[in-house]
Amino acid sequence: xxxxxxxxxxxxxxxxxxxxxxxxxMDMKEPGLIEELITGAEGDWEACRQQENxxxxxxxxxxxxxxxxxxxxxxxxxxxxxxxxx
Numbered sequence: 001x002x003x004x005x006x007x008x009x010x011x012x013x014x015x016x017x018x019x020x021x022x023x024x025x026m027d028m029k030e031p032g033l034i035e036e037l038i039t040g041a042e043g044d045w046e047a048c049r050q051q052e053n054x055x056x057x058x059x060x061x062x063x064x065x066x067x068x069x070x071x072x073x074x075x076x077x078x079x080x081x082x083x084x085x086x
Contacts, residue, residue: 019072020072023072027073027075027076034069034073037069038073045059045062
């Protein structure tokens with residue numbers, strides 16, 4: 001981790017927070033949305049990995065995409081835990 005937390009870091013984290021919140025709210029209105037996005041991202045990543053000379057940043061982008069979507073999807077488990085597993 002970087003020694004200094006920069007304004008760019010703060011902006012990136014703020015954007016991530018807003019994106020997570022929006023995805024969760026959208027998924028509440030359209031259940032299954034996040035799972036569909038995860039499936040699509042996994043399929044796209046697999047297709048990209050079949051290409052020769054794939055630039056290293058592409059893998060990093062897909063890893064971060066899937067991490068964000070997985071975090072966004074975790075709210076369902078948190079809600080179930082809070083409601084006693086229903």
